[in-house]
Amino acid sequence: MYLIFFGFFGAEGIIYPFWPTWLDSLGFSASEIGLLIAAAYWPQVVTGVLITYVADWRVDQLRLAAVLSVTAALCTLLFYFIPAHLWMFVCLSVLFGGVWMVVLPLSESYLLKRDKLALQNYGWVRAVGSSAFILTSTLGGFLFAQYSQSWVPLVIAASMLITAVACLRLKRQVARAHLAPPGPARKRPDWKALLAHKSLLIAIAAASLIQLSHTLYFSTASIGWGVKGFSSSAIGMFWAVAVIAEITWFALSNKVLAFCAPLSLVMFSSVCAALRWALFSNSDAVSLILLGQCLHALSFAAYHAAIMRFIRDQAPQDIQVFTQGVYYSLAVALPMGLATPFAGYL
Secondary structure, three states, rough: OOHHHHHHHOOOOHHHHHHHHHHHHHOOOHHHHHHHHHHOOOOEEEEEEEEHHHHHHHHHHHHHHHHHHHHHHHHHHHHHOOOOOOOHHHHHHHHHHHHHHHHHHHHHHHHHHHHHHOOHHHHHHHHHHEEEEEEEHHHHHHHHHOOOOOHHHHHHHHHHHHHHHHHHHHHHHHHHHOOOOOOOOOOOHHHHHHOOHHHHHHHHHHHHHOOOHHHHHHHHHHHHHHHHHOOHHHHHHHHHHHHHHEEEEEEEEHHHHHHOOHHHHHHHHHHHHHHHHHHHHOOOHHHHHHHHOOOOHHHHHHHHHHHHHHHHHHOOOOHHHHHHHHHHHHHHHHHHHHHHHHHHOO
């Protein structure tokens, strides 16, 4: 599981900071880049629900995650080889987002099963993923500065292939050790059972609102700090502080959740998010920015770990993966897809 999350978030560590700059190097405008990024999130609203439902029913989720990772890697390589035409890239972004964004709910739901069986610690594995994000974004910055932005899609594709190999390797190891959880249900899962769990649906809705505020932050924070005169190295330091805070919380999350109710943490996290954005508004003080970045542990990592625990314990057994897909579709992809095109304007 460590290698799966290392590969996935290693790719994300290149995608978030460098995919927009690579598109910019190809000559796309800021509005076109916003469209291309948003186009990767829109299809997950549909594919995240449909593919995870199939994983609960017919297909082994680790093998499916491997196939999707390979497909996403091929899509990324197509970005590198085909001419840079806007609508061709939009179509490719839709295909790319529709497969790559589903790898995480498939992998994370499998990790939660292992966490519940005390075979793995969710927080530690997720912390390794966040560490991979820092590592690849840092090394990627040096690589692309030395050899140009053209390496961006190649490095992303390599990380996706690592994810695929790790999924297949874990599947083989689990099969050999006879530790595999029960196979996919023969009976079609009843997705309507999720509608009866009102508290779970409300928690997912709350998470989507917290994520919506973070979407605006992801899209505009660096630009805003640059306008206020901070250097690229300072902005990089700000992001590093946030991810280190996130890693720290994930590493401790299982211990915190041993004595704190998940929904209480979600409510606490929303308050911390509001406090964080209030600290950022009209503030040029480095101390307040750093404090706000430290709050990333509470405004993001706290609610995400809590929601994962709540889904693990409350979702119906036969639609665990599907519930994970609903979370990532409605609480992550939908806010990102809706807000990203408007973030620059705001």
